[in-house]
Amino acid sequence: MTGSDASPSFRLAYVPGVTPSKWVRIWKERFPLVPLELVSVPSAQAPGLLLEGGADAGFVRLPVGREELSAIPLYTETTVVVIPKDHLLAAAEEVSAEDLAEDIVLHPLDDPFDWERPPGLPASERPETTEDAVALVAAGIGVLVVPQSLARLHHRKDLTYRTMTDAPESRIALSWPEEKTTERVEDFIGIVRGRTVNSSRGRTPTPPQPKQEKRPAAGARRGAGAGKPSSRNPRGGAGDGKGGKHTGGAKGAGAKRGKPRGR
CATH class of the missing domain: 3.40.190.10 (Periplasmic binding protein-like II)
Structure with a gap:
């Protein structure tokens, strides 16, 4: 479709x-x-x-x-057990299925877990919903094992929850x-999945931006005028055959000669 x-x-x-x-x-x-x-x-x-x-x-x-x-x-999700604040297990940081052996553990009809063997003692009836089961825990009738998100969703001031280490996960x-x-x-x-708006699978990609022309480097601009005559020697370099002054140590052909030494 x-x-x-x-x-x-x-x-x-x-x-x-x-x-x-x-x-x-x-x-x-x-x-x-x-x-x-x-x-x-x-x-x-x-x-x-x-x-x-x-x-x-x-x-x-x-x-x-x-x-x-x-x-x-x-x-x-993390699995927790919802208990009254004055329950003995409230003093523990984590609990196991064995810790619930003497407690009535409620299993509502919308229980998200596929239990192989539910912990604790069974209740005489199963509550209709998780919310109903939380109300029964508050009444002191039993405890409830749920995903942590449901414990937070149905939070009550008179209840708390502890992480359960060996329970199924949702x-x-x-x-x-x-x-x-x-x-x-x-x-x-x-x-x-965290794809960005510019992902190849997206439907609204950002249009490609025009490329900017690169400017020549400062050194390259200076190097471009290297072949031009300098202001100090506008006619060319020394010895170029165009009347430039010689910079060598030898004197020119028209230089005066010294007097001959006496013998």
Whole structure:
């Protein structure tokens, strides 16, 4: 699909925890005539939104689980455990799954991790969302393992979090429908990958500037007049056959001779 087939604006989806403001700012600087619309979407619904045309591209959590979607991994998030401020683990800098063995660990339905074996004790029910799970942690019902961006997103004054050393990690990627790789999608891929506006793949390169003529060096200008007669000898150098004075030590032919010595 070419750029002419695309919508008059660029629609960018993003899942909770992702902050796309940096890339949005660059887009507005490079393409001020193409509005960018942000679409917030839950992680589980992001792949379907892209395939249904609800957005041209989106920041999603891997894996997307759909072969029709292309994805460029961008970064891996730190995993943390959200706990009350008065929890015993608040005194530690890092925690492990073993440290949570006696705690109820909440697993919301939108849990971004693909756990092989969840740590801690299971809760009687799974919360609907991560936000609901955070509220339960604040109520003292359990703890929650999430990507650090979600812990910051749902921050509360009565809660804190600590890095978890042996938990799964969440990866963020830029994704879009493979069959709908429009010129605008390519433009946004270039922004995310850090291409400059003058990149060979860009659509608005800076026109080439005319070359400036080099001026001759000062020494070259002085050397150009080296063959001209000097003001001190306008007729030429010594001994040039044009009446110039001899500068040698021998006297001319008309010089007076001294008296002969007596014998």
